[in-house]
Amino acid sequence: xxxxxxxxxxxxxxxxxxxxxxxxxxxxxxxxxxxxxxxxxxxxxxxxxxxxxxxxxxxxxxxxxxxxxxxxxxxxxxxxxxxxxxxxxxxxxxxxxxxxxxxxxxxxxxxxxxxxxxxxxxxxxxxxxxxxxxxxxxxxxxxxxxxxxxxxxxxxxxxxxxxxxxxxxxxxxxxxxxxxxxxxxxxxxxxxxxxxxxxxxxxxxxxxxxxxxxxxxxxxxxxxxxxxxxxxxxxxxxxxxxxxxxxxxxxxxxxxxxxxxxxxxxxxxxxxxxxxxxxxxxxxxxxxxxxxxxxxxxxxxxxxxxxxxxxxxxxxxxxxxxxxxxxxxxxxxxxxxxxxxxxxxxxxxxxxxxxxxxxxxxxxxxxxxxxxxxxxxxxxxxxxxxxxxxxxxxxxxxxxxx
Numbered sequence: 168x169x170x171x172x173x174x175x176x177x178x179x180x181x182x183x184x185x186x187x188x189x190x191x192x193x194x195x196x197x198x199x200x201x202x203x204x205x206x207x208x209x210x211x212x213x214x215x216x217x218x219x220x221x222x223x224x225x226x227x228x229x230x231x232x233x234x235x236x237x238x239x240x241x242x243x244x245x246x247x248x249x250x251x252x253x254x255x256x257x258x259x260x261x262x263x264x265x266x267x268x269x270x271x272x273x274x275x276x277x278x279x280x281x282x283x284x285x286x287x288x289x290x291x292x293x294x295x296x297x298x299x300x301x302x303x304x305x306x307x308x309x310x311x312x313x314x315x316x317x318x319x320x321x322x323x324x325x326x327x328x329x330x331x332x333x334x335x336x337x338x339x340x341x342x343x344x345x346x347x348x349x350x351x352x353x354x355x356x357x358x359x360x361x362x363x364x365x366x367x368x369x370x371x372x373x374x375x376x377x378x379x380x381x382x383x384x385x386x387x388x389x390x391x392x393x394x395x396x397x398x399x400x401x402x403x404x405x406x407x408x409x410x411x412x413x414x415x416x417x418x419x420x421x422x423x424x425x426x427x428x429x430x431x432x433x434x435x436x437x438x439x440x441x442x443x444x445x446x447x448x449x450x451x452x453x454x455x456x457x458x459x460x461x462x463x464x465x466x467x468x469x470x471x472x473x474x475x476x477x478x479x480x481x482x483x484x485x486x487x488x489x490x491x492x493x494x495x496x497x498x499x500x501x502x503x504x505x506x507x508x509x510x511x512x513x514x515x516x517x518x519x520x521x522x523x524x525x526x527x528x529x530x531x532x533x534x535x536x537x538x539x540x541x542x543x544x545x546x547x548x549x550x551x552x553x554x555x556x557x558x559x560x561x562x563x564x565x566x567x568x569x
Contacts, residue, residue, distance in 0.1 A: 194261065194262050194263070194294060194296065195238070195242075195259040195260060195261055195262060195294065196259065196260060196262050196291070196292055196293045196294040196297060197244065197257050197258070197259050197290070197291070197292040198257075198258050198259075198260065198276040198277075198288065198290070198291055199255060199256070199257050199258075199288070199289050199290030199291070199292075200214075200217060200255070200256045200258065200280075200286055200287065200288060200289065201249065201253055201254070201255055201286075201287045201289045201454070202214070202253055202254045202255070202256055202285060202286060202287075203252075203253045203285040203287075203454040204253070204254070204285060205285075210246055210254050210256075211243075211246065214243045214246055214254075214256040214258070215227070215243055217241070217256070217258060217280050217286065218240060218241030218242060218243050218258045219240055219241065220279050220280055221241050221258075221260070221275060221276065221277075221278060221279060221280060222239060222240050222241045222260065222264065222275070223239060223240050224279065237261075238261055239261060239264070241258045241259065241260050242258065242259045242260075243256065243257075243258055244257045244258065244259050245257040253454075255289065257290075260275055260276070262293075262294040262296060262297045265297060267297075267299075267300030267301075268300060268301075268426070269301055269302075269425045269426055269466065269469055269470050270424075270425065270426070272297070272301075272469075273425070273466070276288060276291065277457065281456075284454070284455060285454050285455065286454075286455065287452075287453070287454055287455055287456055287457060287458070288456070288457035288458070288461060289457070289458050289461070290458075290461070291461060291465060293502075293503075295503050298469075298502070298503040298504055298505055299504075301469045301470075301505070302426060302429050302430060302433060302469070302470060302471035303468065303469060303471060303502075303504070303505035303506055304439070304468065304471060304472060304473040304505070304506040304507070304508045305429070305432065305433045305436070305437070305438070305439065305471060305473065305506075306438050306473045306506070307473060307506025307507055307508060308499070308506070308507045308508065308509055308531050309506075310473075310506070311438055311473055311474070311509065314387070314389070314414065314438065315350050315351075315387050315389065316387045317350055319530055320530055320558065320562055321524075321525060321528075321529075321530055321531075321532045321533065321534050321558065322350045322351060322509065322532070322533045322534070323348070323349050323350045323351070323533075323534055323536075323554055323555060323558060324349065324350060324351035324352070324353060324511065324533050324534065324535040324536075325344050325349050325351075325352055325353075325535065325536055325537055325540055325551070325554070326352075326353050326354065326355045326356075326535070326537040327340050327341055327344075327352060327353070327354055327355055327358065327373065328355040328357075328537055328538070328541070329355070330355055330357045330358050330361070330363075330364070331363055332363070332364070333363065333364065334364045334365075334368050334369050334372050334373075335372065337358075337364060337369060337372070337373060338369075338372035338373045338375070338376040339376065340547050341373040341376045341377050341390060342376030342377060342379060342380045343380075343546070343547035343548040343551065344388075344540075344547050344548070344550075344551045345376070345377040345380035345381060345384070345386060345388035345390075345551075346380045346383065346384055346548045346551070347547065347548040347549070347550065347551020347552045347554070347555070348384075348386065348551055348552060348554075348555040349388060349551045349554065349555075350387075350388060350389065351388070351389050351391060351415070351440075351533065352373075352377060352388060352389070352390055352391070353390075353391035353392075353393070353415075353417055353440060354369075354373075354391065354392050354393035354417060355393070355537070356393055356417065356419060356442045356444055357393075358392075358393050359393065359395045359396065360395075360396060360400070360404070366392070366404055366407075367407060369392070370390075370392045370404075370407070370408055370411065370413065371411055373390050373392070374390045374392075374408075374411050374412065374413050377389075377390040378390075378412070389414055389415045389438065390413060390415070391413075391415040391416060391417050391438075391440055392404075392408055392413060392416060392417065393416075393417045393418075393442075394408070394416050394417070394418055394423070394428055395418070395419065395422065395423060396423075398423075398424075398427060401418075401423055401427060401428060401431065402431060404416075405428065405431040405432060405435060405437070406431075406435070408435075408437075409435035409436075409437060413437070414436070414437055414438060415432075415437055415438035415439070415440065416428060416432055416437055416438075416439060416440070417439075417440040417441075417442055418439065418440070418441060418442065419441070419442045419443070419444040419445060420441050420467060420470055420472070421443075421444065421445040421446055421449075422444060422445055425466065425467075425470040426470050426471065428471075429470050429471025429472065430471065432471070433471065438473045438474070439471050439472050439473050439474070440472065440473070440474045440475075440476060440511070441463075441467045441470070441472035441474065441475045441476065442476050443463055443475075443476060443477055443478070446462060446463060447484075449462055450462060450463075451485065458490070458493070459477065459486065459490045459491075459493065459494050460490065460493035460494050460496070460497040461497070463475050463477045463494050463497075464493070464494040464495070464496070464497025464498045464510075465497045465502075467498075467508070468497070468498050468502070468505065468507075468508045469505065472508055473506075473508055473509065474508060474509045474510075474511050474533050475494070475498055475508055475509070475510060475511060476511040476513050476533075476535060477491065477494050477510065477511065477512060477513070477514075478491075478512075478513065478514035479491055479512030479513060479514055479515075479516060479524065481515075481520070482513070482514035482515030482516060483514045483515035484514050484515075486514075488527070491512055491527070491528075492527060492528070494510060495510035495512075495528050495529075495532070498510050499531060507531075509531060509532060509533050510528055510531075510532055510533065511532070511533035511534075511535045512524055512527075512528060512532070512534075512535070513535035513536075513537070515538070515539075516534070516535065516536045516537075516539065517536065517539040518536065518539060518543065518553060518554060518557040519557075521534060521554075521557045521558050521561045522561035522564065522565070525558075525561050525562065525565065526565070534558065536554060540553075540554060
C-alpha cells in the first residue's frame with residue numbers, strides 16, 4: 168500500500184471518528200450506507216431521501232418546522248465516493264427514535280430502505296445511551312469460560328446430527344461427545360419439536376446423557392437444545408429446558424425474532440447460541456442488505472447472543488475470509504457496557520483446519536465441527552477425542568513457534 172493511500176485512509180478514519188463523537192454528544196448516532204446508483208442519479212438527493220424515508224416518511228416540504236427544529240428527520244452528514252464507483256453516505260438519527268429496542272433500531276436504520284435496491288447498511292456508530300435498553304450477551308466470553316471451566320484455549324463444539332433418528336440414538340451421540348471431551352454439544356438447528364424426536368423427550372434424554380457423562384469424567388460439557396416455533400411454544404420450551412437444569416439454548420434470530428429467545432434465556436440464566444439460518448438473503452448481494460459483520464456480529468450480539476455461529480470461509484458456504492474475520496471482530500470489539508461474544512466459525516469445517524482457524528480467530532473462539540466428526544469415526548467418543556487431540560496439537564505447535 169502506498170504512503171498516500173495510508174494517509175488518505177487515516178484521514179477518512181479520523182473524520183469518521185470525529186463525526187461519530189459529535190453525533191454521540193448530541194444524542195444522535197450514525198448509520199453508514201453504501202449506495203450503488205443508476206447512471207445520472209443525484210447522490211445528494213438519494214441520500215436525503217433515505218434520511219427522510221427512514222424517519223418522518225413524508226415529502227420534504229411537508230415536514231413541520233417544529234419537527235425539523237427537534238432534529239427528528241435523519242440528517243445527511245457526509246457523502247464520500249468509493250473506489251468501486253459507488254458512494255458511502257453517513258446519516259445521523261436521533262437516538263431516542265429507536266425506542267430502546269433492537270427492533271426499533273433495525274427499523275430506523277434499515278426499515279423501508281431495505282425495499283430499495285442499491286442501498287446496503289455497512290456501518291453503525293451507536294450513542295452510549297442506546298446500549299442501555301439492549302440485552303447484549305448475558306454471559307459473554309468471561310462468563311461462558313467460567314461456566315465451562317475453560318480458560319485460555321478455544322472452546323470445542325459439535326452438533327447432534329443427522330435429524331430423523333430416534334431420541335435414544337440422539338442421546339447416545341450426545342453422551343459420547345461429552346465423554347470424549349467436547350465442551351458444547353448442541354442440537355442441529357433442524358431439530359425442532361418433531362414427531363420422530365419430540366422436544367420434551369429429546370431434551371430430557373440428551374441433557375441427562377451429557378450430565379451422566381460429566382459425572383463420569385468430571386467435565387462441564389453443556390447441552391444446547393434448539394428452540395423454535397410460535398412465541399408461546401418458544402416460551403414453553405425455554406422454561407421446560409430450564410426446569411431440567413439445561414444451561415444454554417440455541418435460536419435462529421431471523422426466524423424467532425432477535426430478542427425473543429435471549430430475553431427468555433436471561434430470565435432463566437441461560438447461555439444463548441445464535442444460528443444464522445435465513446440470514447443469507449440479507450448478506451450475499453454486495454449492493455443490498457447489510458454486511459455480515461453487522462448482522463451476524465453487531466446485531467446478534469446486541470440481541471443477546473453469547474455465541475454467534477457463522478459460515479467460515481472455505482466451507483460449504485460462500486463467505487470470504489475478510490468477512491469472517493470482521494464478524495469475529497464485531498463480536499469481540501469494545502461496545503460500551505455490552506459484553507463481548509464468541510465467534511463460532513462453522514459449516515463444513517474439518518480437524519485438519521483447526522490450526523488455520525486458531526490462527527485466524529484466536530483463543531476466544533468456538534470451534535464448531537459437525538459432519539467431519541461423523542466421517543472421522545463411527546464411535547463419536549473416539550471422534551471427540553481426536554478433535555481435542557487435534558486442538559491440543561495445534562496449540563502446542565503455535566506455542567512452540569511463539
